[in-house]
Amino acid sequence: MKLGSVLRWGAPALAAGLLISAAAYAQDPAAAAAPAPAPTVDKGDVTWMMTSAILVLLMTVPGLALFYGGLVRAKNMLSVLMQVSTIACVMMLVWVVYGYSLAFSGGNAFIGDLSKVFLAGVTTDSLADTFSEGVKIPEFVFIAFQMTFAAITPALIIGGFAERIKFSAAVVFAVLWATFVYFPVAHMVWASNGLIFGWGALDFAGGTVVHINSGVAALVGAIVIGKRVGYGRDILAPHNLPMTLIGAGLLWVGWFGFNAGSNLEANATTTLAVLNTFVATAAAGVAWMLSEWMSKGKPSMLGLASGIVAGLVAITPAAGLSGPMGAIVLGLVAGVVCFIFCTSVKNALGYDDSLDVFGIHGVGGIVGAIGTGIVVAPALGGVGVDDYAMGGQVVTQIKAVLVTIVWTGVVSFILFKIVDVLIGLRVSPEAEQEGLDLVSHGERAYHS
Amino acid sequence: MKLGSVLRWGAPALAAGLLISAAAYAQDPAAAAAPAPAPTVDKGDVTWMMTSAILVLLMTVPGLALFYGGLVRAKNMLSVLMQVSTIACVMMLVWVVYGYSLAFSGGNAFIGDLSKVFLAGVTTDSLADTFSEGVKIPEFVFIAFQMTFAAITPALIIGGFAERIKFSAAVVFAVLWATFVYFPVAHMVWASNGLIFGWGALDFAGGTVVHINSGVAALVGAIVIGKRVGYGRDILAPHNLPMTLIGAGLLWVGWFGFNAGSNLEANATTTLAVLNTFVATAAAGVAWMLSEWMSKGKPSMLGLASGIVAGLVAITPAAGLSGPMGAIVLGLVAGVVCFIFCTSVKNALGYDDSLDVFGIHGVGGIVGAIGTGIVVAPALGGVGVDDYAMGGQVVTQIKAVLVTIVWTGVVSFILFKIVDVLIGLRVSPEAEQEGLDLVSHGERAYHS
Amino acid sequence: MKLGSVLRWGAPALAAGLLISAAAYAQDPAAAAAPAPAPTVDKGDVTWMMTSAILVLLMTVPGLALFYGGLVRAKNMLSVLMQVSTIACVMMLVWVVYGYSLAFSGGNAFIGDLSKVFLAGVTTDSLADTFSEGVKIPEFVFIAFQMTFAAITPALIIGGFAERIKFSAAVVFAVLWATFVYFPVAHMVWASNGLIFGWGALDFAGGTVVHINSGVAALVGAIVIGKRVGYGRDILAPHNLPMTLIGAGLLWVGWFGFNAGSNLEANATTTLAVLNTFVATAAAGVAWMLSEWMSKGKPSMLGLASGIVAGLVAITPAAGLSGPMGAIVLGLVAGVVCFIFCTSVKNALGYDDSLDVFGIHGVGGIVGAIGTGIVVAPALGGVGVDDYAMGGQVVTQIKAVLVTIVWTGVVSFILFKIVDVLIGLRVSPEAEQEGLDLVSHGERAYHS
Amino acid sequence: MKLVMAIIKPFKLDEVRDALTGIGVHGLTVTEVKGYGRQKGHTEIYRGAEYAVSFLPKLKIEVAVAAASVDKVVEAIAAAAKTGQIGDGKIFVYAIEQALRIRTGETDVDAL
Amino acid sequence: MKLVMAIIKPFKLDEVRDALTGIGVHGLTVTEVKGYGRQKGHTEIYRGAEYAVSFLPKLKIEVAVAAASVDKVVEAIAAAAKTGQIGDGKIFVYAIEQALRIRTGETDVDAL
Amino acid sequence: MKLVMAIIKPFKLDEVRDALTGIGVHGLTVTEVKGYGRQKGHTEIYRGAEYAVSFLPKLKIEVAVAAASVDKVVEAIAAAAKTGQIGDGKIFVYAIEQALRIRTGETDVDAL
Ligand SMILES: Nc1ncnc2c1ncn2[C@@H]1O[C@H](COP(=O)(O)OP(=O)(O)O)[C@@H](O)[C@H]1O
Ligand SMILES: Nc1ncnc2c1ncn2[C@@H]1O[C@H](COP(=O)(O)OP(=O)(O)O)[C@@H](O)[C@H]1O
């Protein structure tokens, strides 16, 4: 493989936006043909990318909403469903208004520019690059696919401070966070002129941009906002674990769009990403379950579901880069590490990350991001990148992780403080006692 | 664009059935090649259309069933799930027996003929037209895709008189309604010799045929059947709003098949329909939520979910015709208008449309159908049609809406009366008290 | 059609693994072109096969898990979700470690060999055959698709002895059963050197391998393990039928991947399989419902849902072989036969197959497998196979069914006995009283 | 003081509550219960399994009242809860020796 | 008249009901309750959070009977509900002063 | 023997239970109930329908105790359940004539 490959895999959901061919592919193929072969749009790719965007929506609403919602108490169920769904909707609007432009248009190493606000200039004739030369997809589907990432990422964060956040604060924070954290980090990692992309860091489908990014923000939020009333004293058990399983299942199903869609076309690498998204996930689910069985005496369904999500997180950056056996190993490691973190380390540290967003997305994301540098090794069955040396790649991966952690950690902290001053982050203890559903939304989840 | 374009967009789920090429595309390409280029079948299109048909099933069972089911009282849960699912199943059989033929084969301006009853003559070699010349899809997938529309539309109606209808009456009405309302209206709007199609009315994915059609029928049903026992006195609150959210999420996910599948192939226009189905929906969800927040003091999850569905309804006729910004405006308008209708107008009028089928599908459908005439304008970012003039197009749209309302209004009224005489529409007050699950189906939704 | 056709339809999920072309299709087309036309990989096929694999996961988690989970008592809900999900995860790992190799690599008439353990030698350049000459798909997606079959089949079995099995016993049994029953039977039916394949038995998508196989194993398990405490005395009613409907809906949606994906490409036959999977299912749902209405006085939602699954099972072996009208007849017959079996025959025989795995998958599978020999007849609208004679084909189908029943019956019995000795199959009566969720998994499904 | 305990049909709750507030009773406690009695239940069928369910959903209402008001309260409940159909329920009355309002510490009739 | 209130293990309900109908008692009211007592509960674990749950599901059965039948009723319930294991529950008896059948207006023992 | 019945706010359960075990009471029975009283409820809105909900979730606690312990028990519950806010609930006490532990057949105070 040539040098381009490093860039290629470093830009899974890539810089395509930057390189849009405005040439109408059907109308004037000759003009484009002179310098290079006419770009081709394959309907199989178009179908795959539409399917992938739809699958990522499935992950979010109802997937993530249910995964989270099942874990809170019944009196806060609707507040969680509402926060996830509202943030997803608002982010879709923000994305087409200025998010897409900031993440994928021109700009510098840190952020894009405003040349495509309101999707200026994008028509059905606009094309976006894929990772294969000459293979293009309609820009609209690239925008839609990337939109779903921008929609789910801020929604992931709210799990860190579920059951006590003010609804308006959650939504405002999400928009600010997307603007000052997600769009810049997405640009740094995925745009061809982005800082981290330039280092040659590998992130197939968004391990840093989505998972570490949101996991760390959730941790900061959990600490800034403080523990739930009754934490450590009352029983705060999940009110409906079957909902959580439905959510975990839909997350898994939808994650194929997330991971394999990130290849932007439907080729053999995409199928490898699909296979890895099966086996790494299965391995992590089994690993968490067995760890729990051995250390606590019983394997729990919540443990299995948690391991499944941890595995999905961990394989994300490596989805099309690892071989299936590497993916299994990555899944096993993520399952065990996230289990230990969520059950022991977290309790030792004593913060209240209600739904373990950091323990699963943050920690799993870090395992995956660093592990990607290892399992990509051809010697281990990975697909390899040019000039690969394990040590060097791992160092690059760690650098990317650290930049992400610092950026999201610091900026999130500032944004939480700003929102606290402007709106107030937390409901009153009485409201928390009564439940957010009634207090914030005037409705109850269940009647008989 | 040439004149054909008007027809093209006027027949989203089109007259393909009429124009089936019986020529085996693999066996005798030369014969077909003489007059025109040999029709091509692209496997990307085939995959997209199969995926779309599957997605519309997901909308119906479990999507619509859950969206509706969560809104009734626990004692009527199964009756709603059962009515939606049974009607969908029965309609699939009716569709292949005579529905497809009546809707899409020959006939006159009002209805097709019986030449394809029992799918006579359709084989794996039969092809159906798309909107692009020379691009074909297997007729079986066209039949399957259109079948899912015929399955969900009558099922939508039952929300208007949920919690009091007799099961047998609901099913018999659905079959009669499909026969005397859905098949004719589908033919009028989508067949190339159809009345409304001939006017140049735009309806990308079924705003009139599906939503106005079913919304008005539900309203008529709600009035003919009368209010629920205890309406306005007892608490008739939704028994399980999380189910409603799962339903809304699956409706959204599945609606991509509905809207973007209506393009019948996987090209750039299809991707535009996908993007619009994201942003219009998000806009309507947010609009309903904000309207409620401002007027009632709290934003509710049911409001957000209702807005999401209203947005999906409104973007349906415009899905591949509007630009993304036009779609957002359409969504915002639909969200606000449907909110006002469902919360104020409806109460003022005093009928009991149990699940607001008219308030969301009827009203949202009208907003969308008329709005399509506006947002299609190239000046507003729409894709345009030949000889476009906003005033004229809007008048045409209004004419299409009025014909649909009158047809479905009058015929539905007659059919309800017939079913009332033959079977009786309503269960006894004691049965309503006890709940339809036990009385009509001999089972209960929940045991501990 | 030529003789190859028999083999073709006899190997729906076929012997492709055996015939992998290791030639890099992009790099050295000439080398492959010499003996035969260069194999082509169509991205529409790739997208369809990825979509299909994802759909089969949706069938399993959350589909099957919910379908089953809703039917047990609340205290055993998580145990069912856990067993289904864990078995699916473990089987994915077993599949890539040795299952794929045993099922699809070389070997003899009864079992494959170990040449592809740990997916040795499979890369992104590896291709798998489809049923069309010269049309290939990446081997990774073939592996992933077949993996989902291996994951769901042993999970189906646990419904036979739900609410009383020891968790560890269920998982260990599943792995043993896959090894000694599923992989051999899959090989016998689908591999080109397989015993049953050689007879010319038709099984489009796994009626014998998946449904008869698991249905019989469940029956054996129900008998060996014995009845639930309180069976026939206490009320063992389903605790949450809406969950069961969600499950049935997702099973239906996902089953399109199962049935139509088994064609391995996206052509007109695939669309026929899609259409049949709609209409046969609808017919069976309606048939069960009407049978129940006539014989018990009320049509139940559980009846409709059960009929839907029975129809899906019955159409599985015939999905791409029957015409739509044949599919409807097959569905009607399966609906009625399975209804009679589950409501009368089963009670007469007196075993406790908790979730009617045998009554639906076993009986429905037998109806489908034998019926396939009939509805494939071109005279009945089927696609036909070479040298077709109804009598002979039906005899062949019956032989295939008998071999499967005997193999799975005898081996499953032995395996249950072995697991009973090694681990013990059943929890204590007190544990059964308390519920498996608490006793085996240390958690409860619902809190308020 | 007396405690009036009534078992009624669930959909009669609002009428009973209104009847009680109408005679000046402003506090009561409601429990969802299942009743077994002369009113026959129903049969549920789940595939091959048929279950005769003889326990029916009822509500139990408990109202603590001054001894002097008992008859009025019993009559009010009985009138409001009556449909004349089997299964209308029962009213039982028993004596309570103490009553206390937790918030204020008030006791006996002041606590009601 | 007396009211017999029994706290029993949930799976004993059918046996208790049968025992009561066996001695001619044809009405009773059942409530789902949670009991705390000598019987130890269980531990539930949800990721890192472990909860000791000491409240166990029980059923409360209330039967109003003529004073003369009390002993028979208590014995019947006790016999049917007994497993001999800790947590079998309790039976309490107290006096009721009035009883009324809402449907008919019958009072006292006629109302039972 | 007496039966102390308290209606309390749900989140006070653990404190009340701890207070009771603190004074040597080792058994009690809890029921989820809905209370109507001076504490005002809330309004729920579902699209166009607004419902004023006046029944609030409460817990009913029943403790059978020896007559001598009643005051101590009432005080303990009252102290633990008090927030000083409207809706804290009530405590009622009435006499029970018999008590029986089903498992052992012990009666009266031995049964508690
Ligand atoms: N002896 C009893 N003790 C306690 N509750 C009873 C008794 N008899 C009846 N009930 C309660 O009263 C309800 C109604 O009684 P039932 O015999 O069905 O009709 P009716 O009220 O018309 O006499 C029962 O469901 C049960 O809850
Ligand atoms: N003093 C009490 N007052 C009210 N209910 C009690 C009392 N003691 C026990 N109970 C109830 O009886 C149930 C069984 O009591 P427990 O002490 O666990 O076992 P046992 O019945 O064998 O003595 C408890 O779960 C509780 O519901």
Ligand SMILES: Nc1ncnc2c1ncn2[C@@H]1O[C@H](COP(=O)(O)OP(=O)(O)O)[C@@H](O)[C@H]1O
């Ligand atoms: N007369 C009564 N009989 C039975 N229960 C009562 C009575 N009055 C109040 N309650 C119960 O006590 C609860 C609290 O009463 P409420 O009037 O709201 O406040 P407070 O306890 O501060 O007086 C009510 O919700 C109800 O369950």
